[in-house]
Amino acid sequence: MKRIALFPGSFDPFTIGHEEIVRRGLSLFDKIIIAIGKNSTKQTMHSVDKRISIIKKVFADEPRVEVDSYEGLTINYCKEVNASYLLRGLRTAADFEYERAIAQMNKKLDYSVESVFLLTAPEHTPVCSTIVRDIFNHEGDISEFLPTNITMEDLK
Ligand code: ADP
16 A cells, blocks of 8 residues: 655745655655645735645656645545645654644544654754745845745745
8 A cells, every 4th residue: 555645734935844854754655745734814925826836846856746735624635635644844842742732633533644753854943934934025035945946036
């Protein structure tokens, strides 16, 4: 059976930290679906379509990565796409506490889906979409926080 993992998030924008988690995840899984959870109450920098096209460009060289979006419960979407694993990244103790609660609740909702956590590379610990977005909105240089083949032009 193929090992399919879902990597859910907002990815607004997709950073070098996200990219690294997915690339490392590819040694554990046969396929990774990166899925943008639609949240109509959240003000975003980029539309879902724009975020999808940026992430597709990041993994243009990787046929085992798919990019999609979904509405509703993440655990229901796992079932829809046959994903038995939820991949998440951990940067700090705060991430751990947040992720622990979500993973344990997901376990209650669907026991068959396993959450798998990868620790971020030390140099990516401070990289977070909210701060990267803030710097970008104030015309700061965020190129070093973006995936290797993405430039600031791509975000405009
Ligand atoms: P969410 O809205 O669910 O927090 P994000 O796009 O911010 O979505 O994050 C998606 C996943 O990527 C989460 O598991 C988060 O912890 C992880 N992540 C975010 N930034 C990094 C990073 N710099 N290094 C490793 N993992 C990260």
